[in-house]
Amino acid sequence: MYDPNEECKAMIDALKELCQRKNMTPHGLAKKAGLSPSTVYAIWNGTAKPQVATILAVCNALDVKIGDLFDRNGGAALGDITCEEEKLMESYQRLSEENKEKFKEYIDVLSEFLDKD
Numbered sequence: 001m002y003d004p005n006e007e008c009k010a011m012i013d014a015l016k017e018l019c020q021r022k023n024m025t026p027h028g029l030a031k032k033a034g035l036s037p038s039t040v041y042a043i044w045n046g047t048a049k050p051q052v053a054t055i056l057a058v059c060n061a062l063d064v065k066i067g068d069l070f071d072r073n074g075g076a077a078l079g080d081i082t083c084e085e086e087k088l089m090e091s092y093q094r095l096s097e098e099n100k101e102k103f104k105e106y107i108d109v110l111s112e113f114l115d116k117d
Contacts, residue, residue, distance in 0.1 A: 007070070008049050014069045016044070018062050033061035 042048035
C-alpha cells in the first residue's frame, strides 16, 4: 500500500530533480505554474501536501507527465521527453509507412543542413 508521507517526499524529490534539469527555481516554477511562491516553497520544503490541481499546474509548467513525479524507477527509457515531443511521436505513429519514410528523409536532410552551421 501507499504511505502518503513517503509518496509526497518522493514526489518532492522528483520535482526538485525536474526543476534542476530544466534550470528552474521554485520561484520560476511558481510564476510559470500560476501559483503563489509561498505555495511552491511550502511543497518544496515538505510543509504542505499539494492538491491534484496544483500538481497538474506544476506538470504543465515543467512540461512533464504527472507520472514523471511519481516514477520511482528514474523514468522509462523515454521518460525525459516533453509533452510536445510525445505529441510529435504520436503524430508520427499515425503516418502511413510511405509517409514515415518521407518524414525520415526530411529529418535526415534537415539534420545535414543544421550540422553544416
